[in-house]
Each structure stands twice: as structure tokens, then as C-alpha cells.
Amino acid sequence: MPKVLISDKLSPAAIQIFKDRGIEVDVNTSLSPDELKAVIGQYDGLAIRSNTKVTAEVLAVAANLKVVGRAGIGVDNVDVPAATARGIVVMNTPFGNSITTAEHAIAMMFSLARDIPQANASTHAGKWEKSKFMGVELTGKVLGIVGCGNIGAIVADRAQGLRMRVIAYDPFLSAERAKELNVEKVELDELFPRADFITLHTPLTEATRNIIDAKAIAKMKKGVRIINCARGGLIVEDDLKAAIESGHVAGAALDVFKVEPAKENQLFGNDKVVCTPHLGASTSEAQENVALQVAEQMADYLLTGAVTNALNIPSVSAEDAPKLRPYMTLANQLGSFAGQLTETGIRDVKIEYIGHVATLNTKPLTAIVLEGLLKPMNETVNMVNAPVVAKDRNIKVSTVKTDSVGDYHTLIRVTVTTDQRERSVAGTLFGGDKPRLVEIKGISIEAELGPYMLYVTNQDKPGFIGALGSLLGQNGVNIATFHLGRAAPGGDAILLTQVDQPVAPDLLEKVRALPQVVQAKALAF
Numbered sequence: 001m002p003k004v005l006i007s008d009k010l011s012p013a014a015i016q017i018f019k020d021r022g023i024e025v026d027v028n029t030s031l032s033p034d035e036l037k038a039v040i041g042q043y044d045g046l047a048i049r050s051n052t053k054v055t056a057e058v059l060a061v062a063a064n065l066k067v068v069g070r071a072g073i074g075v076d077n078v079d080v081p082a083a084t085a086r087g088i089v090v091m092n093t094p095f096g097n098s099i100t101t102a103e104h105a106i107a108m109m110f111s112l113a114r115d116i117p118q119a120n121a122s123t124h125a126g127k128w129e130k131s132k133f134m135g136v137e138l139t140g141k142v143l144g145i146v147g148c149g150n151i152g153a154i155v156a157d158r159a160q161g162l163r164m165r166v167i168a169y170d171p172f173l174s175a176e177r178a179k180e181l182n183v184e185k186v187e188l189d190e191l192f193p194r195a196d197f198i199t200l201h202t203p204l205t206e207a208t209r210n211i212i213d214a215k216a217i218a219k220m221k222k223g224v225r226i227i228n229c230a231r232g233g234l235i236v237e238d239d240l241k242a243a244i245e246s247g248h249v250a251g252a253a254l255d256v257f258k259v260e261p262a263k264e265n266q267l268f269g270n271d272k273v274v275c276t277p278h279l280g281a282s283t284s285e286a287q288e289n290v291a292l293q294v295a296e297q298m299a300d301y302l303l304t305g306a307v308t309n310a311l312n313i314p315s316v317s318a319e320d321a322p323k324l325r326p327y328m329t330l331a332n333q334l335g336s337f338a339g340q341l342t343e344t345g346i347r348d349v350k351i352e353y354i355g356h357v358a359t360l361n362t363k364p365l366t367a368i369v370l371e372g373l374l375k376p377m378n379e380t381v382n383m384v385n386a387p388v389v390a391k392d393r394n395i396k397v398s399t400v401k402t403d404s405v406g407d408y409h410t411l412i413r414v415t416v417t418t419d420q421r422e423r424s425v426a427g428t429l430f431g432g433d434k435p436r437l438v439e440i441k442g443i444s445i446e447a448e449l450g451p452y453m454l455y456v457t458n459q460d461k462p463g464f465i466g467a468l469g470s471l472l473g474q475n476g477v478n479i480a481t482f483h484l485g486r487a488a489p490g491g492d493a494i495l496l497t498q499v500d501q502p503v504a505p506d507l508l509e510k511v512r513a514l515p516q517v518v519q520a521k522a523l524a525f
Helices: 012-020 033-042 056-060 080-085 098-114 116-124 150-161 175-181 188-194 214-219 237-246 284-304 321-341 363-377 386-392 464-474 505-512
Strands: 003-006 024-027 045-048 067-070 089-091 142-146 165-169 197-200 224-228 249-254 273-275 346-355 396-402 410-418 422-430 434-440 443-447 452-459 479-486 492-499 517-524
Touching (some): 003 033, 033 056, 056 080, 098 284, 150 165, 150 175, 346 363, 363 386, 363 396, 363 410, 386 396, 434 492, 443 492, 464 492, 464 505
Parallel strands (some): 003 024, 045 067, 346 396
Antiparallel strands (some): 434 443, 452 492, 479 492
């Protein structure tokens, strides 16, 4: 009989799920780190929230541990690489608090529109400042949603019930999904000047960090109100403060901050700002949901081997694992490469397995490609839930297997069709285990991907490579590798270079300003 330790407070109903499934369960929510290390060796599963720290030291003595289940999204308190190295599955529950977070955003919007916190404090103080708190109606106002995934879609639905007009920016939102949600899909530069209220529901990635800064705020209409119940790093807080003080932004409602716990912040004390201490997931229903989900997921894994919402492993048999391991790396790189270049809604994804790889179990490879593709705009995606996320977004996924050998002994090609274009990228294995990109948009290129890459499409003109190299050098960026490809002399060309550090946004703008450049993107792997 499997044995599970619950070391953080979970619902009694979650405990009962383990017992009903025939799993022995112990509950001890007061263990010190040393006490946890002393007992963890006897357990097959560990169920936690955010208090328990599952460190490498704890995992090193967890001789029988097979799964760690986090009731919630964040796993900052789990050493996932260490767990992976020991073959321990790490699970979370990414969708259990979606409704709660969406409702909090709506509540913050109401508070912002009607000055409810300020009016409450004033009235409690014995004042009767009725004329001071003149609010605005939500009916008929335009709500701009930045990030229309699971939570954003719920916010859109609730806002429509309030008779608001909803527009949404999300590069991964297809036209079909937008129609289904009854929202108008727009680009970010169109959303800013049209929206009366802007609410953020996007993960914090390099593409979304500081998405609301002085430049963005300058494009917004005067009197806009901003709500953020997603991630603190999405907003440049100094710029927001200046915009509120100038009167350009009428107010902001913030549940998250750049530095948390936020014991002090430049926005505190401003009567135009509503603040809460990261309460998005803090309802009894949400906490109950994630507890029940993690219990079901852990029980399924311990009893049947079924994997749900795993963060660190694909569904792969022991026999297939050694054969697939290098292909997993290649599949992730191809998906991530395509995902980081995708800027509009995805309609179709076609994955071709050609040659030797076509003879293997490619189902986990497809999931890994989708994970890499969707990850830039959805941090909760993993190789298990990626196919479900793609289906929810009405993305058609197809696979083709061809075991006949072409130019390469083995090849994976990923073709992504968006609302605007079709783009493909292909890769192979050199020496049996070394991933290489060999084709981008039909142009042959041989490239090894490193942690930081600069991708440029340009017109093939003399002097371009020298100009780019000089620009990078002048800005202190060291080039590790240089890879070139072109369709024909003087035609479309591709440059992919590995650099020793991330390419800063201001430098990227300088690259884009070079005469021959058509597109330039900073990529990370």
C-alpha cells in the first residue's frame, strides 16, 4: 500500500480521497526541515502547499519518494531539477484557482471604479464625504484584457455580464477562439488607446516583463484604470506612479507587486491605488479545489502510473526513455524556437517525423513540441497539459510520420500556421544525440542553440554581417557562434547567433534599425 505524507494544511476531503483510494496517509503540518528529512524516507508521496521546502537535501534522503504534489501553481519551494534527477515526479494544480483569481480581478475593478476602499475608510472614520467619491459606471465601458487564456477568458465572460465591451490582446488567441468568447481580438497598440479599463492576465516572461511602462501608458486614453492580478513584474511601478500623479491614469488596482512580500512600495498611500496582498487565489473554494485535485492526481499516479500536470517528466516508458531522450531536447528546442517567434494567434501546428524518429514513440515528443510552442505566453503549460491547452485554444494539431530517409537520417519539422503567416523549423541529431537546427522557413541553416540567441531575418546585402557584428561589439555583447542561411544571393537571408548574455531591449531596437533587417528577436533556451 502506498504511503503519503501531508506536511501542509489540506482539506479533510483531500485526506479522505487518499484513504478511499486505499492509500495510507499521515498528516503532520509542524515538521521542521530536519524532522522532515528524518521521516521522508518512509513515504511514496508528499503533498504540500507553499510552506514545506522540498530541498535537494530533503530529496537526497527520500529513498522511496515517487511524487511531490503541490496544491497550487507555484513550485518555488520545490527543487524541481533535484527531483527530476532522482526520478521523482513533481505535480501542481494550475487550473484550480482560475475562477477565484478572475473574480478578484472583477472585484478590484469595481473597487477602482467606485472608490470603495477609500469610501469605506472615510465612513468608518466618521466622515460623510459623499461628494468626494464620485465614481464611474462599468456598463458600456471598454475592458481591455491583456492575456486571454484560462483566467482572462473567465474575466471576459463576467465583464460581458456587466454589459462591458471586451477587447483582448493575446498572441495565442485564435480568431475562432475569440469569436467563441465573444471578444474582439486586437493588437496591443490598438487596445491601449481604446480601453477604459485594462486588466492583465498574462504570465511573466521576457516578452511580457514591463509590458506596462511609460511608453505604453502614453498610448492609453486619459483616465484609464489599470488592474493587475497576474504578476508584479508586468508593470513598471515608477512609471505607473508618475502617470497617476499626472492624472493620465485615473487609478490602479494591484494584487501583485514587483517585490513580494510588499512591506513597502512607492504606490502605497496613494488614494488612487487599491492594493491587496496577493489574494487572487485566496478563497475557501479555491483552496479546497486545489487540495482535492492534488490528492486525485497523486493517487492516480501512485496506483496506476497515470501522470497529470507533471512539471518535469513526459509520459514515457522505461524502454523508450533512452531512445527518446535526445529527441526530447530537440523537440523542446524546435517548439520553443517557433513559439518565441510567434506573435499572432495559432491556427494549426503540423509536426513531421521523418526517418529514424518516425519508428519511435512520438506521442511524448508531440507534447514536448507543444509545450515549447505555448510556453512563452502560458507559464502553466507542461508536456502533459499542452495538448489540452492547444485544444482549448482551438489549435489544430496534426502529425505525419515518414520512415523513409531523405537528406537526413532523422528529422523533425514543425510548421506553425497563424492568422498571418506560415513558418516552419526543422532539426536533426548529429552524432546520434546532438540537436541541430537545419532549416528555418525553408532556408537551410546549421545551428546549435545556446542559452541566449539573436535571430535576424534580413535582405542579403554586402556589409550587413559586419555592421551587426560591430553593433554587438560596441554594446559589449560577445558572439559565441554565427550561423547563416539564405534563399538566394541578394534575397531573403537568416542569421542566428549565439551570444554570451541576453540581448537588452534597447540593443534589440538598434539591431532592428539596421537598414537590411526585416525582423529581429532575442531568444532564450
